[in-house]
Amino acid sequence: MELTRNPFIKNALKSRYPQLAVFIVMLVGYVFAILAGLIGTPVGSHNFSIVFVWIAWWAILILVAVPFFGRGWCAVCPIPLPGEWLQRGAVLTPPDKKPKWLNLRWPKALRNIWLQNISFLLLALFSSVLLTTPNITAIVLAAMLFAAIGLSTIFERRSFCRYLCPVGGFIGLYSQTAPIELRIKEKQVCVTCDGKPCYNGSANGYGCPWDVFPGGLTKNTYCGLCMECIRTCPHDNIAINLRPFSADLSKPSTRMDEAFKAFIMFGSAMIYAGVLLGPWGALKDAAYNVGTSAWFMYVIIFLGMIFIILPGLFSFSLSLSPNPSPAGRGVGVRVFASLATALLPLGLMFWVAFSLSFVLTNATYIFVSLSDPLGLGWNLFGTANTAWQPMLTSILAPAQTLALVGGLIWSARTAQKAAGEVKVSSIPVIIYCFIATLAMLWLLL
Amino acid sequence: MAFAPFPVRPVTPQERTFRIEAGQFSYTPSELSVNPGDTITIELVSTDVVHGLYVDGYDISVEADPGQTATLTFLADKPGSFRFRCNVTCGAMHPFMIGKLSVGQNEWFYRSIGLSIIATIGSIGYLMFPRLLPLITAH
Numbered sequence: 085m086e087l088t089r090n091p092f093i094k095n096a097l098k099s100r101y102p103q104l105a106v107f108i109v110m111l112v113g114y115v116f117a118i119l120a121g122l123i124g125t126p127v128g129s130h131n132f133s134i135v136f137v138w139i140a141w142w143a144i145l146i147l148v149a150v151p152f153f154g155r156g157w158c159a160v161c162p163i164p165l166p167g168e169w170l171q172r173g174a175v176l177t178p179p180d181k182k183p184k185w186l187n188l189r190w191p192k193a194l195r196n197i198w199l200q201n202i203s204f205l206l207l208a209l210f211s212s213v214l215l216t217t218p219n220i221t222a223i224v225l226a227a228m229l230f231a232a233i234g235l236s237t238i239f240e241r242r243s244f245c246r247y248l249c250p251v252g253g254f255i256g257l258y259s260q261t262a263p264i265e266l267r268i269k270e271k272q273v274c275v276t277c278d279g280k281p282c283y284n285g286s287a288n289g290y291g292c293p294w295d296v297f298p299g300g301l302t303k304n305t306y307c308g309l310c311m312e313c314i315r316t317c318p319h320d321n322i323a324i325n326l327r328p329f330s331a332d333l334s335k336p337s338t339r340m341d342e343a344f345k346a347f348i349m350f351g352s353a354m355i356y357a358g359v360l361l362g363p364w365g366a367l368k369d370a371a372y373n374v375g376t377s378a379w380f381m382y383v384i385i386f387l388g389m390i391f392i393i394l395p396g397l398f399s400f401s402l403s404l405s406p407n408p409s410p411a412g413r414g415v416g417v418r419v420f421a422s423l424a425t426a427l428l429p430l431g432l433m434f435w436v437a438f439s440l441s442f443v444l445t446n447a448t449y450i451f452v453s454l455s456d457p458l459g460l461g462w463n464l465f466g467t468a469n470t471a472w473q474p475m476l477t478s479i480l481a482p483a484q485t486l487a488l489v490g491g492l493i494w495s496a497r498t499a500q501k502a503a504g505e506v507k508v509s510s511i512p513v514i515i516y517c518f519i520a521t522l523a524m525l526w527l528l529l
Numbered sequence: 530m531a532f533a534p535f536p537v538r539p540v541t542p543q544e545r546t547f548r549i550e551a552g553q554f555s556y557t558p559s560e561l562s563v564n565p566g567d568t569i570t571i572e573l574v575s576t577d578v579v580h581g582l583y584v585d586g587y588d589i590s591v592e593a594d595p596g597q598t599a600t601l602t603f604l605a606d607k608p609g610s611f612r613f614r615c616n617v618t619c620g621a622m623h624p625f626m627i628g629k630l631s632v633g634q635n636e637w638f639y640r641s642i643g644l645s646i647i648a649t650i651g652s653i654g655y656l657m658f659p660r661l662l663p664l665i666t667a668h
Contacts, residue, residue: 129618216621259547290641361612363629365555372554372622444616446624470614477585483610485641489648496652511653518649529638 085326088314097311099491100176103160107254116457119323121222125459126147130458131218135449137225138215143443146435147254154259160250161229164245164293167236172290175344185237190247190295196341200253201348205390206351207250207381211357212371244291245308252308254349258312258344258432261494265325266298266307266314273321274299280461282313283323289315298322304330307344330494336425336502340417343424345394350427350520353391353434357527361441363414398424403514420508426499433491434524437482437484441528484528492521535636542566549573549617551580551593554622563605565633570602581616584630590616608633 088094096102113136121133128134151158169175169513173184205213214220232244245252268274274282282298285291292298294308298317301307314322335345359382361366369379399420448470455468462468496514503510545567550557551574563569573582575593582601583590586609591601615626 127618128621129624140606212622212625216624224557235604238539247650360625361627363556363559363612363627365557365559368622368625415549434620442624474583474614481637485637485644489641493648493652500656514649514652515655518645521645525638525641525645529635529641 085327087264087324088322090259093324094314100315103311104176106160107165110160110470111165114162114229118225121218121220121225124218125460126218126353127459128216128218128454129446129449130456130459132453133218133221134216135446135453136457139443139446140450143439143447145251145283146439147443148172150255150258151432151436152264153264153309154262154264154304155255155307155309156262156264157255158245161245163249164232164236164242166229167233167244168242168293168463169371170233171236174326183240183466187240188238189452190239190243194470196339197247197253197256197345198341199248200250201345203248203250203287204253204345204352205387208348209386210374211356213374213496215360216372218471241295242308246294246306253345256305257345257349258331260360261330261429261432262304263327263328263331267301267310267323267325267425268299269321269323271299272437273319277321281318286316286318288318289313291316292454299322302335303337305332305337314362314514327404330429333425333498334501336422336505338374338418338421340421343421344391346424346427346431347394347398348390350388350431350434351394353431353438354520354524355386355389355528357434357438357524361438362527371474395420398427398513398516402508405509405512411446419506419508421498422502423499423508423510425502425514426495426510429498430491430517430520432490433487433494434520436525437487437528439443440483440487441480444476444480447475448472481529485525488524488528492517535634535639541562542568544548544570546566546570547573549582549587549628550576551582551626552576553578553620554559554626556613556626556628559628560631561628562631563633565605565608567605568599568602568634569605573601574651579617579621581617582628583616584611584613586611586633592617605630605632609637610635639659 088097090142117133117137117215120131124131124133131263145157171184171187171357210220216222228244228249234243235248236242274280277299279286280299281288281291283291283296289312293310294306296306298307300314304463314324356363359371366378367382370382373379402419402423451467451470451474455465456462495517496510497514499510499517501512537618541627542564545563547558547561549561549571559568571582573580573591573593575595575597577592577595579592581590582590584603586607587603589601589603591599593599609632611630611632613628613630615622615623619626
């Protein structure tokens with residue numbers, strides 16, 4: 085169903101002002117989170133930077149934005165804005181053709197999401213400190229903002245979002261499961277279109293900031309839903325469509341960077357469930373005390389789990405398939421990467437189940453922080469003294485079961501489609517997903 | 530399997546006392562296992578700063594000052610697995626200072642396993658059905 089047939093939606097997306105209004109609110113919130121982290125209370129659960137970034141924003145991102153809107157967050161994310169404004173030399177006015185700054189192409193060897201995998205892992209390894217220490221959160225938020233600005237002055241378009249953002253990598257991957265997409269209406273219109281203004285820009289707007297030619301879009305992964313192509317297309321050939329969940333996954337990726345992103349997210353959710361939500365104090369100590377020998381052990385186990393154990397078991401399970409590699413010896417890269425696509429729905433549901441527990445337990449801190457964002461004793465809205473109380477604990481276990489078992493079924497169906505594409509059996513992948521689900525159930529329930 | 534009534538082993542309710550040491554950011558012991566109907570007394574001893582212990586599902590709590598013992602007594606009348614967690618801001622990792630109380634069998638966990646098995650068998654069955662159908666119809 086094409087949403088942009090609705091004139092209200094279409095006009096709201098074509099105009100820059102509604103998006104700009106949201107951008108400005110987000111940018112103010114982002115800068116305030118940095119300031120709160122630097123000058124507010126060091127008590128994380130009473131500091132705006134921790135509460136609004138890691139509880140409120142995270143809840144919205146994982147429980148709503150990614151599952152239902154895909155890259156919807158990227159459409160309003162404030163991180164690339166200052167750099168983009170600097171790069172363009174404008175906020176709203178149509179671009180001139182003279183490139184500002186260096187405007188280099190991103191290096192070909194790095195046109196993949198390996199750097200995003202690394203940047204996510206870097207944050208993940210320090211996550212216990214990052215999630216709980218306001219000034220560390222502030223430094224990371226500021227570093228991302230300045231990295232985006234710096235890259236905008238060197239490279240063309242949104243290089244930070246496309247190749248470096250630690251969050252953008254997994255949002256892109258999981259956005260394939262979302263029931264919303266930006267696509268062209270008629271391919272032939274794009275083929276014959278002069279100048280390709282959706283990619284190169286025109287007087288009506290900028291060329292795709294995500295370095296994507298909309299005419300070739302078949303998946304959500306790298307479309308940031310910035311809406312520029314809707315503004316620049318002279319043929320009204322761009323649509324926002326509602327579609328079935330996970331429509332993109334019927335065309336599995338064969339890229340190893342994306343396959344390993346799936347394992348990184350899959351494994352991280354399991355490790356966090358054990359370390360952060362489990363009853364094992366030694367694990368929490370190891371994850372928190374950065375630089376100690378226990379932390380180095382934690383790093384080795386974390387990376388070993390993600391890069392060796394999980395993909396190794398996956399590869400082993402594929403090798404048990406009657407026909408593991410139609411092309412040759414062993415489990416081929418194409419088979420491995422294609423079937424890793426099946427981990428996406430379950431991985432997303434792992435994060436949903438993990439986040440439900442974390443967010444519902446700590447949601448009351450949002451009310452406290454709203455009234456006293458810096459922890460300085462303010463009471464702006466009369467909610468500063470709200471007593472801590474876990475929310476909806478009675479529905480937590482059923483909701484987590486629903487998410488995990490639903491994710492298992494969803495992944496099994498995806499595995500069947502992916503296996504059909506590469507002509508192997510999906511049963512080993514289904515059993516792999518089943519065992520991983522049992523592990524996650526054990527960790528969470 | 531997932532919805533069948535669980536066999537309940539009859540047990541005589543007991544009074545049980547646990548001494549739990551709370552220190553940044555863990556409980557020792559961090560896992561308690563009791564039977565439904567037991568009367569539980571938790572003696573919470575804080576070894577560093579002020580810590581609390583809040584039991585999810587039971588909605589009860591206790592706080593202990595450093596070096597002091599605080600006592601919480603309650604009837605474990607709800608079966609299942611419950612997290613207990615610190616409810617007094619005690620430092621950076623406070624939100625993750627968590628323990629686990631098991632009251633009888635963790636029925637929900639076993640039922641979830643049952644659902645997962647059904648989902649897996651169903652998914653594989655869905656996959657195999659087109660191949661099995663000719664065999665079934667041939668007989």
